[in-house]
Structures are given as structure tokens and as C-alpha cells.
Amino acid sequence: MDNINTIITIDGPAGSGKSTLAKNLAQALGWANLNTGSIYRAVALVANERGLSPTQAKEAEALTRSLDLRLYCEKSETLVIVGDRDVTGLINTPEVSRLSSKFSAIPGVRAALMDVQRRVGQRGHLVTEGRDMGTVVFPWAGLKFFLTASLAVRAARRQRQLARDGVYVEIEEIESDLAVRDHSDSTRETAQLKPADEAIHIDSSNLSAFEVETMMIGQAKKVFGL
Numbered sequence: 001m002d003n004i005n006t007i008i009t010i011d012g013p014a015g016s017g018k019s020t021l022a023k024n025l026a027q028a029l030g031w032a033n034l035n036t037g038s039i040y041r042a043v044a045l046v047a048n049e050r051g052l053s054p055t056q057a058k059e060a061e062a063l064t065r066s067l068d069l070r071l072y073c074e075k076s077e078t079l080v081i082v083g084d085r086d087v088t089g090l091i092n093t094p095e096v097s098r099l100s101s102k103f104s105a106i107p108g109v110r111a112a113l114m115d116v117q118r119r120v121g122q123r124g125h126l127v128t129e130g131r132d133m134g135t136v137v138f139p140w141a142g143l144k145f146f147l148t149a150s151l152a153v154r155a156a157r158r159q160r161q162l163a164r165d166g167v168y169v170e171i172e173e174i175e176s177d178l179a180v181r182d183h184s185d186s187t188r189e190t191a192q193l194k195p196a197d198e199a200i201h202i203d204s205s206n207l208s209a210f211e212v213e214t215m216m217i218g219q220a221k222k223v224f225g226l
Contacts, residue, residue, distance in 0.1 A: 005142040006031075006124040008220060009133035012147035013193060014097070014181050015154030015174075017204050017212065018129035021147065024213050026127040029220060034071070034120050035078040036130035036137070037100065039113055041091035042069065042080045044099035054102035061108030069113075073120055094162070094169055094177060101181045104131075105188040131185055134196035143223045145216060146195035149205045154178055 008025065010018045019035055026033035043064050052059055072079040080088050090096075103109055117137050120126065130137070134144035149157075155175040162169055185193035195201060200219060204212050220226060 005140060006126070006224060007121055007138050007141040008127045008143045008145070008216075009138055009141045009196075009199075010127070010129040010145045010147055010216075011131060011134050011193070011195065011199065012129075012145075013149075013154065013185065014101075014178055015158045016147045016149045017157060017209060018147055020209055021212055021216065022127045022129040024209065025216050025220070028213065028217055029125075029127070029226065031125040031127050032073040032120075032123070033078060034073050034117065034126055034128040036117055036128060036133065038078050038080045038088070038091060039069065039071065039116060040100040040104040040109075041096050042082055042087050043067070043109060043113070044103045045087055045091050045096050046082060047103060048096070048099055054099065054106065057106045057108060060103055060106050061112060064109045064112040069116060071116065071120055073126070092162075092165060093167065094173070098177060098181070101184055104191075105184065107189075110191055131193045132191040134199055135194065136191050139196070143220060144196045144199040145219075146199040146201050147212070148201070148203050151175055151178060151182075153205045 010022050012018050019037070022035065023033050046067065047060055047063055050063065052063060054060065068083045070081045072081070079086065080091065114137065121138055128138065134141055155171055155178055158174050158178065159169060159171055202212055202215065
């Protein structure tokens with residue numbers, strides 16, 4: 001199979017476990033891991049620092065195209081560098097997450113970042129996750145998953161993730177934020193959150209990360225002959 005097809009996409013709503021599973025699956029297969037959400041969070045971080053609002057679409061696109069944005073996809077994580085600044089550890093706050101959903105809905109921002117993602121994908125042997133990886137960014141991917149979980153489960157997972165980073169947020173606030181993002185991601189005109197026609201659906205509400213990973217590895221072995 002050509003390198004261009006040796007891509008696994010994991011799409012789904014915020015908090016469904018995509019990032020953890022993409023990282024674990026990449027490690028298990030010995031492939032690279034591309035966390036595309038980090039790219040949009042980096043844009044949101046810089047835009048917010050410069051006083052830009054998501055309503056300023058032209059300015060946001062111009063900023064995105066001007067950024068010296070580089071990705072280093074390791075087997076365990078995606079390092080995001082803007083200029084000479086490593087922003088990897090700065091982009092996972094609730095505020096940046098909320099803003100990233102709004103900035104990522106701007107067509108010009110998405111177009112500006114498309115080439116960045118596809119350049120990484122040219123090397124193949126990549127596990128990537130996001131909202132439209134299997135439908136828009138890598139429609140030719142050899143294996144696609146759509147991962148979901150209940151709102152309550154996703155909020156609890158997000159709270160634990162933030163706590164590990166030293167940030168505590170009330171569960172009610174997280175649930176509210178996720179509900180707003182779900183609506184925004186599913187109804188926006190550009191790159192709506194939806195499964196690819198050929199995607200394998202997995203509801204992880206009552207499954208451990210290990211159980212889902214095992215299912216994904218089994219599918220990868222079957223599809224790619226690993």
C-alpha cells in the first residue's frame with residue numbers, strides 16, 4: 001500500500017478520547033501521531049494574544065498565513081512551534097479550546113492550515129485525529145474511525161485531563177462548553193463534524209481506552225496487513 005494511504009484518521013466530538021487513542025495507537029504501531037487540534041489551538045492562542053476576535057475572519061486568515069508554524073510529529077505527541085516559541089504547553093486551557101473551535105470555523109484559517117497538515121501526511125504511516133480528518137483533510141486515508149461518547153463521560157475525561165495539567169474546572173462548566181462546541185462543530189458551514197461514509201463508529205462511553213485501542217489495532221492489522 002502506498003505511503004499516502006497508510007493514514008489512520010480518528011474523528012469525533014471534543015472529549016471523546018481521540019487524542020489519547022491516537023497517541024496510544026501511534027505508539028503501538030510505531031507510526032507518527034498528528035494532533036491537529038493543537039494547530040488550531042496555536043492559532044487561537046496567538047490570535048487572542050494579539051487581540052483578534054473570531055469575528056475578524058480576514059484578519060484571522062492573514063495572521064494564520066503569516067505564522068511561522070511548524071509541527072514535529074513524534075510517536076507520542078505533536079510539538080507545535082510558532083516562530084522560535086514552543087507553545088505546546090500553552091494551548092490546552094479551556095479559554096484557548098473555546099476560541100480554537102471558533103477560529104477553526106473560519107474557512108480561510110482552515111485553508112491556510114490544510115497544507116501544513118497534508119505535508120505531514122505525505123510521509124504516510126500516520127495516526128491523526130480531529131473533526132474532519134477523514135472527510136476533508138485526508139479523504140484518501142486507508143482507515144477511518146468516528147469516536148463518540150456521552151456528554152457526561154466526555155466532560156469527566158476533560159476534567160481529569162485538565163487536572164493533570166494543574167487546572168481545575170467545575171464539571172458543569174465543562175459540560176456547558178462541550179455542548180456549545182458540539183453544536184458549533186456540527187452546524188457550521190465549513191468542515192462540519194460528521195463521520196466519513198466508510199468510517200468505523202465506536203462509542204467509547206462504556207469502554208476503556210485499552211479496549212478501544214485493541215479494537216483499532218485489530219482493524220489496522222486487517223486493513224494494512226501488519
